[in-house]
Amino acid sequence: QVQLVESGGGLVQAGGSLRLSCAASGRTFSRYIMGWFRQAPGAEREFVASITWSAGITYYADSVKGRFTISRDNAKNTVYLQMNSLKPEDTAVYYCAARPPGYSGAYFSAVNYRYWGQGTQVTVSS
Numbered sequence: 001q002v003q004l005v006e007s008g009g010g011l012v013q014a015g016g017s018l019r020l021s022c023a024a025s026g027r028t029f030s031r032y033i034m035g036w037f038r039q040a041p042g043a044e045r046e047f048v049a050s051i052t053w054s055a056g057i058t059y060y061a062d063s064v065k066g067r068f069t070i071s072r073d074n075a076k077n078t079v080y081l082q083m084n085s086l087k088p089e090d091t092a093v094y095y096c097a098a099r100p101p102g103y104s105g106a107y108f109s110a111v112n113y114r115y116w117g118q119g120t121q122v123t124v125s126s
Contacts, residue, residue, distance in 0.1 A: 002026040002115040004096045009120030012086055016124070020081040022096030022117060029053045031101040034079045036070060037110055038092035038122075045095070047108035049081060059107055064090075086124045093119040 008020040022034070035050040049060045049070040058070050069082040079096060097113035105112040 002098060004098060004115055004117035006094065006096050006117040006120040009094060009122045011123045011125065014086060014088055014124055014126050016086050017082070017084045018086065018122060020083065020094055020096075020120060020122075022079040022081075024077045024079065024096075024098065027098075027100075029077065029098065030074075033099040033107060033113075034070075034072065035097045035099065035107070035113055036079075036081045037095045037097055037113075038090075039095070039119075040092040043092075045110045047110070048094070050107050051079065061108070083122070086122075088124045088126045090122060091124050092122060094122050095119045 003025045005023045012018055030053055032053045033050055036048040037045050038048050039045040047061050048064055049068055051058045051070045051072055067085045072079045096117040098115040099113045103112055
């Protein structure tokens with residue numbers, strides 16, 4: 001059973017930084033794509049960033065490019081999202097997601113990820 005457990009959310013002032021962690025268990029993730037998505041109140045879940053576990057190839061939403069960095073630690077089976085220069089519009093629940101091998105479709109679409117964490121709240125005050 002795949003488990004994804006996020007941590008690291010909280011309240012931060014605009015311009016500040018946070019690092020989110022996603023601890024993954026229950027599978028060998030070497031062929032997975034891992035993603036971070038976020039959902040603000042009243043909005044749809046949107047893509048933030050993704051990384052291929054084996055090669056470390058990364059993709060970012062335009063809204064976070066240059067401010068956020070996704071990375072993974074193979075030894076710890078953990079994916080990170082370093083968020084710098086945070087803005088109030090980054091306020092949302094952030095979700096970690098895992099896409100198994102064999103899944104097709106756009107990497108930035110939430111429907112193409114099979115496993116999800118419970119989410120962690122990030123609030124950026126102005």
